[in-house]
Amino acid sequence: MSKNYIIYTYGCQMNVHESEKIAGILSAKGYACCDDVENADVIVYNTCCVRENAEQHAFGNIGMIKKLKKAKKDLIVAVCGCMTQQKEFAEKLSSTFPYVDIVIGTFNVDKFGELLDKKLSQKKKVVEVLDSPNPICESIIPLRSSFPNAWVNIMYGCNNFCSYCIVPYVRGRERSRKAEDVLKEVKELVENGYKEITLLGQNVNSYGKDLSDGSSFAHLIDEIAKIEGKFRLRFMSNHPKDITEDVVRAIANNQHACKSIHLPVQSGSSRILGLMNRKYTREQYLSEVEMIRKIIPDCAITTDIIVGFPTETEEDFLETVSLVETVGYDGAFTFVYSPREGTVASKMDDQVSPDVKKDRIMRLVDIQNERNRQDSLKYVGKQVEILVEDYDKKKNAYMGRDERGRMAYFEFSRNLVGRFVTVEITKTGGMSLIGKVVKVED
Numbered sequence: 001m002s003k004n005y006i007i008y009t010y011g012c013q014m015n016v017h018e019s020e021k022i023a024g025i026l027s028a029k030g031y032a033c034c035d036d037v038e039n040a041d042v043i044v045y046n047t048c049c050v051r052e053n054a055e056q057h058a059f060g061n062i063g064m065i066k067k068l069k070k071a072k073k074d075l076i077v078a079v080c081g082c083m084t085q086q087k088e089f090a091e092k093l094s095s096t097f098p099y100v101d102i103v104i105g106t107f108n109v110d111k112f113g114e115l116l117d118k119k120l121s122q123k124k125k126v127v128e129v130l131d132s133p134n135p136i137c138e139s140i141i142p143l144r145s146s147f148p149n150a151w152v153n154i155m156y157g158c159n160n161f162c163s164y165c166i167v168p169y170v171r172g173r174e175r176s177r178k179a180e181d182v183l184k185e186v187k188e189l190v191e192n193g194y195k196e197i198t199l200l201g202q203n204v205n206s207y208g209k210d211l212s213d214g215s216s217f218a219h220l221i222d223e224i225a226k227i228e229g230k231f232r233l234r235f236m237s238n239h240p241k242d243i244t245e246d247v248v249r250a251i252a253n254n255q256h257a258c259k260s261i262h263l264p265v266q267s268g269s270s271r272i273l274g275l276m277n278r279k280y281t282r283e284q285y286l287s288e289v290e291m292i293r294k295i296i297p298d299c300a301i302t303t304d305i306i307v308g309f310p311t312e313t314e315e316d317f318l319e320t321v322s323l324v325e326t327v328g329y330d331g332a333f334t335f336v337y338s339p340r341e342g343t344v345a346s347k348m349d350d351q352v353s354p355d356v357k358k359d360r361i362m363r364l365v366d367i368q369n370e371r372n373r374q375d376s377l378k379y380v381g382k383q384v385e386i387l388v389e390d391y392d393k394k395k396n397a398y399m400g401r402d403e404r405g406r407m408a409y410f411e412f413s414r415n416l417v418g419r420f421v422t423v424e425i426t427k428t429g430g431m432s433l434i435g436k437v438v439k440v441e442d
């Protein structure tokens with residue numbers, strides 16, 4: 001009888017793709033994926049420490065597995081990801097949850113299979129958290145779970161040390177994959193029917209700077225433009241301090257690239273941006289937005305915003321509000337600041353009170369939601385091209401996004417997942433769009 005695994009993933013897309021790689025390793029060893037934890041022989045928690053709630057959630061769930069482990073002695077429980085890369089956390093995990101069998105950091109997750117073998121043969125706990133990253137491993141074949149979308153790492157790590165962020169400490173410095181490896185992966189994905197490729201990196205605009213072969217992000221986009229077949233190209237995340245005209249022109253000239261850029265601003269106050277160590281001012285950010293819109297007039301721009309950063313005053317917050325109104329974002333991920341141990345910001349005085357943070361985020365979300373609703377209304381009566389991503393059982397409708405990332409729902413009599421369709425928008429459902437299919441692409 002085959003053995004089963006289940007992976008719980010916390011945090012960002014980066015982690016989702018890392019879990020696909022762990023799934024690939026387990027699948028190559030003959031394990032099958034299961035939905036029910038009771039049927040699992042290997043349980044993996046791929047943790048995140050970027051947001052506080054993801055951390056607490058993971059802790060709670062690891063705690064709940066104790067009963068299962070008692071009943072099933074051979075069950076293997078493994079914990080990996082950003083949380084375990086912090087040595088003090090890895091130690092705390094080992095002592096608080098003695099039934100955890102494998103603890104592995106982010107720098108050697110490619111060795112997950114070897115650590116599993118070690119645990120199975122030695123029958124004792126395996127803890128391996130490295131101080132520096134293993135060389136980039138190109139031999140793992142991820143078991144992808146998001147068809148027709150596929151995630152492709154172009155680089156790992158970050159050099160920026162934004163004062164609130166733990167990533168550079170748990171993911172190391174920037175390491176770019178060779179362009180030929182990225183291009184090979186993208187080409188194979190397109191040949192295998194994937195229709196939306198998202199290039200991943202903490203700061204994709206830095207791609208290639210650590211390689212001494214002249215690679216750059218703009219050049220990589222140009223090379224991807226040469227790949228034949230119909231697919232969409234997206235990437236995340238851009239750092240505003242590094243986005244250049246070259247990159248924006250490469251996006252403009254690439255028939256695959258969505259005319260949509262995620263440009264995380266984090267705050268509209270130059271004083272707060274300085275404290276965040278973001279290395280740009282409000283004015284510089286706004287001039288980049290202007291540059292993007294000059295080169296790609298209809299470019300969708302989305303962002304990330306943190307409210308309640310230490311010392312943020314009402315005036316600082318209102319600068320964020322005015323920046324949001326000036327840019328007119330097509331979407332914004334808004335977060336309440338929470339201190340991450342080990343970061344510079346966590347040691348700053350004048351942490352903003354939870355009530356003030358709550359009030360500010362609610363005001364900001366209301367503003368952005370209203371903008372999204374107004375934007376959606378502009379679609380009514382128009383025809384848009386949608387990539388069908390899934391069938392929503394609750395809504396009894398297919399769902400997908402347009403190039404700008406706007407979600408649309410529509411009914412159809414046969415399976416459309418992975419197809420490009422033209423949908424005539426008849427009404428809105430709040431921020432999303434509702435319509436009818438007028439054309440299905442071959």
Ligand code: SF4
Pocket residue numbers: 158159160161162165166167168202203239
């Ligand atoms: S750019 Fe800043 S926020 Fe993004 S991962 Fe690097 S340190 Fe964190």
